[in-house]
Amino acid sequence: MTPSSTFIELDKSIHDRKSFDCGTEELNNFLQQFAMRHRDAGISKTMVLPAKDNEADICAYYTLSHTEIQRQTLPQSLAKKLPHYPIPVMLIAQLAVHKGAQGHGLGKAPLIRALQHAYEVNLHLPSYAVVVDALDDAVQGFYEQYGFKVLDTDNHRARLFLPMKTVAQLFT
Numbered sequence: 001m002t003p004s005s006t007f008i009e010l011d012k013s014i015h016d017r018k019s020f021d022c023g024t025e026e027l028n029n030f031l032q033q034f035a036m037r038h039r040d041a042g043i044s045k046t047m048v049l050p051a052k053d054n055e056a057d058i059c060a061y062y063t064l065s066h067t068e069i070q071r072q073t074l075p076q077s078l079a080k081k082l083p084h085y086p087i088p089v090m091l092i093a094q095l096a097v098h099k100g101a102q103g104h105g106l107g108k109a110p111l112i113r114a115l116q117h118a119y120e121v122n123l124h125l126p127s128y129a130v131v132v133d134a135l136d137d138a139v140q141g142f143y144e145q146y147g148f149k150v151l152d153t154d155n156h157r158a159r160l161f162l163p164m165k166t167v168a169q170l171f172t
Contacts, residue, residue, distance in 0.1 A: 001100035022096035063094035
């Protein structure tokens with residue numbers, strides 16, 4: 001499966017969501033059953049990287065949404081500079097690569113595009129950071145290699161964050 005070069009918004013009339021398999025049922029189910037519903041409800045946007053030879057096939061995808069974090073979950077050095085109410089952040093709610101495209105460094109592409117997308121939104125609707133919930137230790141390690149730091153842990157899943165100032169440095 002060879003990826004195209006551009007992420008586009010998920011379109012159920014074009015993209016074959018049912019055949020997407022990244023090896024993690026939770027991520028497969030989100031794309032197949034909930035991505036379009038969430039978009040239609042106005043709570044998230046899913047972007048896909050189609051295959052070069054067949055744009056119906058999805059090589060990778062990411063989903064962005066807004067959320068908030070509590071000030072006290074941040075390291076004290078960062079928290080002391082922020083107000084005492086919930087802090088707005090962008091959430092990379094989902095990010096996955098199809099099994100047929102794994103093992104070739106493709107996981108980096110949706111992450112970079114998701115961060116760029118978050119940065120572009122941030123220019124119009126500021127957020128303090130980008131956060132992500134790691135499904136397991138391997139996923140946590142993936143994000144940590146790109147500078148994400150653990151914010152907190154809930155139900156054995158780490159929530160990690162990358163300050164938007166750091167994200168901005170990547171794209172300015």
